Amino acid sequence: MDPAPQTRPNVGRARLLAAVYVLMAATVVAGTFVAGTHAPPLDIVIVFGVLFVAAENTFVLLPSKTSVSPSLMVVLAAITAFDGRGSVLGAAAVGVCGGIVFALLRQRRFRVVAINCAQYLIAGAGAALVYQALRPSALALAIGAAGIVFAVVNAGLILLAIVVDYRRSPGDVWSDMWPALPNYLAFGLLGILVGEFYSSMGALALVLLLTPILVARATFAAVLELHQSREATIKVFLRAIEMKDTYTARHTERVCTYSVYIGEELGFSRARLEQLRQAALMHDIGKLAVPKHLLTKPARLTDEEFSTVQLHAHVCIDILELVDFMKPLVAAAAGHHARFDGGGYGGTGEYPLEAYIVAVADAYDAMTSTRSYRRALPQDVAFAELRANSGTQFQPECVDGLIAGIEKRGEKHGAGHERSVVDFAVPPPVTGVGSAGLGDLLPIAVSERS
Secondary structure (H helix, E strand, O other), X not given: OOOOOOOOOXXXXXXXXXXHHHHHHXXXXXXXXXXXXXXXXXXXXXXXXXXXXXXXXXXXXXXXXXEEOOHHHHHHHHHHHHOOOOHHHHHHXXXXXXXXXXXXXXXXXHHHHHHHHXXXXXXXXXXXXXXXXXXXXXXXXXXXXXXXXXXXXXXXXXXXXXXXXXOOOHHHHHHHHXXXXXXXXXXXXXHHHHHHXXXXXHHHHHHHHHHHHHHHHHHHHHHXXXXXXXXXXXXXXXXXHHHHXXXXXXXXXXXXHHHHHHHHXXXXXXXXXXXXXXXXXXXXXXXXXXXXXXXXXXXXXXXXXXXXXXXXHHHHHHHHOOXXXXXXXXXXXXXXXXXXXXXXXXXXXXXXXXXXXXXXXXXXXXXXXXXXXXXXXXXXXXXXXXXXXXXXXXXXXHHHHXXXXXXXXXXXXEOOOOOOOOOOOOOOOOOOOOOOOOOOOOHHHHOOOO
């Protein structure tokens, strides 16, 4: 589990879960003694226990707060090395070592350590039991079954603990975990082979185990580093927007939040949600090329000024296409002023669902936040305006998704509920240019300056 501290939604429930895991682990150990299991060779327990500690302390943290490490390889190598000599109890003992993560101990997060020790003990003992039962008749089946049992038990117990502890949805956690499973099982097969060699080669076989551990660490770290570098790039652009216009920067963050709400309501996968989040964050990047006095003008824009503002959608395309990983974001980010019925402006000519999502989120925040040309509208007015234009200006499912996502969270936005209001040189009027839903403007009002 994640060694970084997080806010707990329910400490009592998390402690109860830890107690249940420890009780389950104790029951497994007691069961091995009742079954008359012999004591495993101490030297194998020590060798593979130390390797397991090393493997778990080379973890790489994933965005969902699960961690990736070559643990299965070590456990299955140990199970094979025991060669039936107390392998279930031995695998349980080695598994306990997997919970010893130094970062957690330094932070005195002993409950998480207990959960990790317990779940690795249970998974290791289960894998050993299956391997021991099947090996005499079918070695290949025993190897595969042991790996699957360990992976399923380990993943299931981690998933439950993450969901309880970190308020992550099961789908989010699972979508982060499952891509690693094929490699995870491949490393498990390698572990079995190393364990077989250990009986005849001794410590020399451990070289075969250490090498893939180091390779796995480097591979996982490289993937994470790529993710972090992309995030850093996006932050640089956002910082540039903030330096130019504080309102646009805060508006961008809120549009990102609302877009994710819609994506979740529409059942987007974690990967698709991540791409949607990035597109929403970059949707107004083109405003770097718009003069600030137009972005903050308190009066209605002239036709010439509006044409200049419209260019931000085209500049958005130019900027995003310069960065390789941002190219897939172009259609969604630059198309946020496209209408569902075919009108609007900007974009690439292709409008994926993400573009319509950002459009709805953008319009909603434009109405419920105080801008240079008028103060925030009440939330019910914004909802009514979105519903009134659903099927014409806005994609209907996106409108429904935003409203459902906001109401589900019990959030209030708009007049009387703004969390951050920018101070403008000229105080905005209550009604004025862009006051969508109040009947005092042209039909273009909702999206004109959003």
